Amino acid sequence: MINLDNLVRENIKRLKPYSSARSEFSGAADVFLDANENALGSPFTQNMNRYPDPLQSSLKNKIAAIRNIDPQRIFLGNGSDEAIDLLIRCYCEPGRDRIMIMPPTYGMYGVCADINNVEKIAVPLRPDFNLDTDAVINLLGPSVKLIFICSPNNPSANMMAGEDVARILQAAQGLVVLDEAYIDFAEQPGWLQSLRDYPNLVILQTVSKAWGLAGIRLGMAFAHPDIITVLNRVKPPYNVNELTQQAALQALAQSPRKDGMVAELLRQRVYLQAELPKLPFVKKVFSSQANFLLVRFESARPVYDYLLRNGIIVRDRSTQTHCEECLRITVGSADENRQLIGLLQKYGGQQ
Numbered sequence: 001m002i003n004l005d006n007l008v009r010e011n012i013k014r015l016k017p018y019s020s021a022r023s024e025f026s027g028a029a030d031v032f033l034d035a036n037e038n039a040l041g042s043p044f045t046q047n048m049n050r051y052p053d054p055l056q057s058s059l060k061n062k063i064a065a066i067r068n069i070d071p072q073r074i075f076l077g078n079g080s081d082e083a084i085d086l087l088i089r090c091y092c093e094p095g096r097d098r099i100m101i102m103p104p105t106y107g108m109y110g111v112c113a114d115i116n117n118v119e120k121i122a123v124p125l126r127p128d129f130n131l132d133t134d135a136v137i138n139l140l141g142p143s144v145k146l147i148f149i150c151s152p153n154n155p156s157a158n159m160m161a162g163e164d165v166a167r168i169l170q171a172a173q174g175l176v177v178l179d180e181a182y183i184d185f186a187e188q189p190g191w192l193q194s195l196r197d198y199p200n201l202v203i204l205q206t207v208s209k210a211w212g213l214a215g216i217r218l219g220m221a222f223a224h225p226d227i228i229t230v231l232n233r234v235k236p237p238y239n240v241n242e243l244t245q246q247a248a249l250q251a252l253a254q255s256p257r258k259d260g261m262v263a264e265l266l267r268q269r270v271y272l273q274a275e276l277p278k279l280p281f282v283k284k285v286f287s288s289q290a291n292f293l294l295v296r297f298e299s300a301r302p303v304y305d306y307l308l309r310n311g312i313i314v315r316d317r318s319t320q321t322h323c324e325e326c327l328r329i330t331v332g333s334a335d336e337n338r339q340l341i342g343l344l345q346k347y348g349g350q351q
């Protein structure tokens with residue numbers, strides 16, 4: 001059985017966290033003269049003169065209800081990128097501990113490790129973008145504190161097989177961070193309901209993709225309450241601002257609207273999956289469990305440049321492992337997707 005406490009960096013265990021005015025007081029009061037706020041209000045219609053709830057209780061209760069999970073198992077951050085950085089800072093001793101990543105994958109895991117001077121072990125996915133579980137397990141050891149698995153994976157758009165994830169969870173001596181940023185677009189459910197079975201599992205989700213709220217910067221980490229406590233001790237006291245908390249509460253009350261957008265984007269994904277393979281210079285459209293498609297071209301860069309000249313930006317992923325000549329194309333609105341296909345149909349004549 002994993003001892004979660006032993007995984008935490010010594011200096012973080014010893015840390016006496018900053019105690020904010022709002023976290024020292026709990027209860028009801030009429031007059032708040034404890035935080036040097038401006039008692040008169042804000043030059044603004046919405047009063048923002050008070051510091052926000054440092055632990056975001058209302059928002060966590062709402063997310064707990066939607067995701068059917070205990071609020072004690074929720075950490076909220078300034079995007080899930082904040083959770084990635086905090087996990088590395090709380091669990092990886094620079095110059096000694098390591099993280100494991102599975103390229104091609106989301107770039108922030110590696111960048112955060114580099115910033116923190118934490119070494120990364122790269123275990124490439126297999127050419128079909130599934131986990132190379134045997135290789136992963138062979139390279140595990142006590143210094144591998146965090147294993148990042150992205151599922152559905154960015155940029156390959158596939159979901160990782162459940163038995164592979166389970167094997168890694170069982171073999172890991174550190175935390176397994178499962179990034180489910182795109183889970184609302186997937187056919188299969190994610191791993192949230194398995195948190196109780198795996199104390200070393202951390203699940204990342206975000207409101208940036210399916211919920212359509214990339215601008216408010218709100219990400220979630222779900223994990224054992226002891227892991228959540230560690231992250232909360234290290235995070236900046238007011239890391240999720242009041243505007244974000246209010247906007248998220250409003251948006252989360254409208255999950256049917258989110259479900260409607262997801263359904264429409266999935267229809268649009270079907271449209272692109274039908275149209276792209278008809279183009280003679282498209283070699284392969286990879287199947288997708290996300291709101292984007294990885295597409296292999298005969299030659300990716302000229303297509304990228306052609307689209308750019310015509311006002312459409314996609315992501316060139318062709319330098320990534322197993323992604324030779326591949327562009328990553330986000331599923332857009334019906335109109336945007338028609339524009340994209342229309343332009344590509346004219347490509348060839350004028351390259």
Ligand SMILES: *Cc1c(COP(=O)(O)O)cnc(C)c1O
Pocket residue numbers: 078079080081082106150154179181205206207208214218219
């Ligand atoms: C977009 C994305 C995120 C970003 O999340 P934020 O909450 O916007 O910081 C995280 N992980 C993956 C795999 C992503 O593609």
